Amino acid sequence: MGFKETMTVDQVLNEVIKYIRHVPRIIEMAITEALNKYLAEDVTARFDVPGFNRSAVDGYAVRSVDTFGASPTNPITLRVIGFMAVGDDPSKYVLNPGEAVEISTGAPLPINADAVVMYEDSRRSGNLVEVLRPAPPMGNVSRRGEDVRANETMLRRGMKLLPWDLGVLASMGIYKVRVFSPRIAIISTGNELIEVVDAPINGPPPGKVINSSRFVIDGLLRSLGCEPMYLGIVGDDEDGIARIVGNALGDHDAVITTGGVSVGKVDYTIKAVMRLNPEYISHGLSIRPGKPNSIAVVNGKPVFMLSGFPVAAATGFDVLVRPVLLHMMNATDDPKPTVRGILTRRVSTPVNTRSFVRVMAYMGKDGKVYVEPLALTGSGVLSTLVRGNGILVIPENREGFDEGDEVEVILNRPLFIEKPQ
Numbered sequence: 564m565g566f567k568e569t570m571t572v573d574q575v576l577n578e579v580i581k582y583i584r585h586v587p588r589i590i591e592m593a594i595t596e597a598l599n600k601y602l603a604e605d606v607t608a609r610f611d612v613p614g615f616n617r618s619a620v621d622g623y624a625v626r627s628v629d630t631f632g633a634s635p636t637n638p639i640t641l642r643v644i645g646f647m648a649v650g651d652d653p654s655k656y657v658l659n660p661g662e663a664v665e666i667s668t669g670a671p672l673p674i675n676a677d678a679v680v681m682y683e684d685s686r687r688s689g690n691l692v693e694v695l696r697p698a699p700p701m702g703n704v705s706r707r708g709e710d711v712r713a714n715e716t717m718l719r720r721g722m723k724l725l726p727w728d729l730g731v732l733a734s735m736g737i738y739k740v741r742v743f744s745p746r747i748a749i750i751s752t753g754n755e756l757i758e759v760v761d762a763p764i765n766g767p768p769p770g771k772v773i774n775s776s777r778f779v780i781d782g783l784l785r786s787l788g789c790e791p792m793y794l795g796i797v798g799d800d801e802d803g804i805a806r807i808v809g810n811a812l813g814d815h816d817a818v819i820t821t822g823g824v825s826v827g828k829v830d831y832t833i834k835a836v837m838r839l840n841p842e843y844i845s846h847g848l849s850i851r852p853g854k855p856n857s858i859a860v861v862n863g864k865p866v867f868m869l870s871g872f873p874v875a876a877a878t879g880f881d882v883l884v885r886p887v888l889l890h891m892m893n894a895t896d897d898p899k900p901t902v903r904g905i906l907t908r909r910v911s912t913p914v915n916t917r918s919f920v921r922v923m924a925y926m927g928k929d930g931k932v933y934v935e936p937l938a939l940t941g942s943g944v945l946s947t948l949v950r951g952n953g954i955l956v957i958p959e960n961r962e963g964f965d966e967g968d969e970v971e972v973i974l975n976r977p978l979f980i981e982k983p984q
Contacts, residue, residue: 569847569854571959572882572917584845584863587745587816587891593738594729596981600742600788601892606718608735611708615653615671619705623663623685623692623723624676630697636971638686638693647673663692674705679703711735721893723788743892745789748811751777751796752804752822752832753871758796775945776821776873783880784819787888799823804835812839812864816891819884822871824855832868833857842868849959851918853878858887873945878919900974902953904932910955911963921947922956924972925979933982934972949984952976 589603618624624647641663647657647670656664656673663680664673672679678698694707711717717731718724720840724742732740756774757767767773777793783789794811794815797803804823811818819919823832823845834844841859848856856879869876889896904924912918921937934955937947953972957963964970 565757569849570845571849575845575848575858575883579843579845579858579860579865579887581862582860583865583887583891585816585891587743587888589658589741590744590906591739591741592744593725594732596723596741597740597742598726598729599786600724600744601894602718602720602722602724603741603743603892604720605716605884606732606735606737606740607716608711608713610736611713612711612734613705613707613709616677616701616707617669617671617705618647618666618679618703619668620679620681620703621668622666622679622681622703623694624658624666624672624679625663625694625698626658626660626675627678627698627700627702629661629663630678630680630694632699633694635695638695638895640691640693643687643690643692646674647671650788659786663694665692669705677701677704707717719893723894723897743788743894745816745888745891746792746814747784747789747888748789748818749777749780749784749793750804750811750818750820751822751871752799753796754798756796756871758820776869776876779873779877779945780819780821780880783877783884787885789888799831801831801835801838804832805838808836808866809839812861812866815864817865817867817888819869821869821876824857824868824870826855830855836861836866836868839866848879848882849916850878850882851913853882855917855920856883858883872916874921874948877948882917901971902932902974902978903969903971904934906955906966906968906970907935909938909963909966910957912957912961914962915959917959919959920971921951922953922955923951923979923983924953924974925982927982932978934970935982948975952979 628979639641644662645664647666649669651666653671658673680694680698684696735921751774755772757771762773781791786827797807808818820832823830836859839861841861844859846857853870853875855870860868865887869879902924910920923935927933937951953974955970955972
């Protein structure tokens with residue numbers, strides 16, 4: 564017997580977030596380890612960056628008033644009293660009227676200097692320099708606080724820390740930050756599963772399947788800055804599934820199960836989670852592949868029940884797990900790279916179902932981008948995600964696309980320069 568009724572992804576997400584009360588684990592972490600983590604608090608600068616006025620060019624630090632009226636035909640001559648390098652103390656020199664200091668890019672301005680004359684606008688002779696153009700006040704100067712102002716909120720709660728964010732944090736003297744680091748339990752279910760380390764070198768025994776979905780989910784969680792905690796395989800046993808899920812909820816921020824969520828005789832996961840008295844539960848989504856993907860909320864924490872088939876589980880993660888975990892961290896998803904191309908053959912999909920078609924997007928010899936569908940069904944055919952490089956999403960209000968239609972593809976690998984053989 565199939566699913567009697569399923570809800571759209573949007574319907575489920577709009578409902579489930581009403582019941583999630585749990586705030587994921589927050590830890591303090593060195594910025595050297597915090598890449599791709601999500602901030603758990605606003606970060607405010609304690610001081611100006613840079614903390615002093617510095618030269619933006621190589622040239623001569625001057626008092627701007629001493630250069631007024633300078634021109635190539637009427638240069639103004641100043642006496643050079645020294646050289647300022649990056650790292651020097653600003654008090655190394657004090658400029659008096661008619662004086663200049665040679666200076667490197669990034670070096671602090673000496674006391675009384677308020678402008679820099681570029682080498683190109685000067686002419687040097689011994690310890691004298693002729694200024695050929697006037698330098699306005701603060702001309703060619705990077706001002707104190709130009710990069711970051713003291714007490715300015717530079718990074719906000721929920722932001723994903725990217726490499727340049729770490730650089731800004733370091734420039735502000737911040738070595739440790741508080742970030743979300745959700746501990747997510749992964750539980751695989753099914754009598755047919757064996758671990759890859761236990762599989763014979765010539766393949767698993769008949770009827771057995773290597774547990775590959777575990778690694779897909781683990782990698783996807785790490786991409787969200789989460790800490791996956793794999794709890795192993797549980798057989799098709801309602802009591803056993805209920806016990807391990809219930810225990811996992813005690814010391815994890817969320818639980819992800821794979822397998823046992825369809826409507827067959829040995830699909831026990833939904834029944835097991837129902838025994839935990841969830842505040843909310845939804846069984847099945849109007850998507851393809853991944854219709855069995857489901858979610859529950861128990862004591863304010865989400866329990867994601869994904870298909871045992873790896874492609875369907877990955878789809879369920881993207882449409883269900885990712886947005887919910889991001890919501891819990893007050894974060895938004897990264898923008899996804901896309902490309903538009905010409906569909907090489909018709910793709911038909913069920914009405915009222917959001918379909919995720921694995922495709923190969925490549926550059927044709929004519930310079931146009933083409934999109935070749937690889938699979939729509941076959942939720943266990945994981946290799947199509949490796950052979951292809953993108954996903955064509957067909958919304959619920961369409962029954963597919965025709966050959967020759969221009970479609971938009973979400974890329975998960977770079978565009979192929981030519982069609983792979």
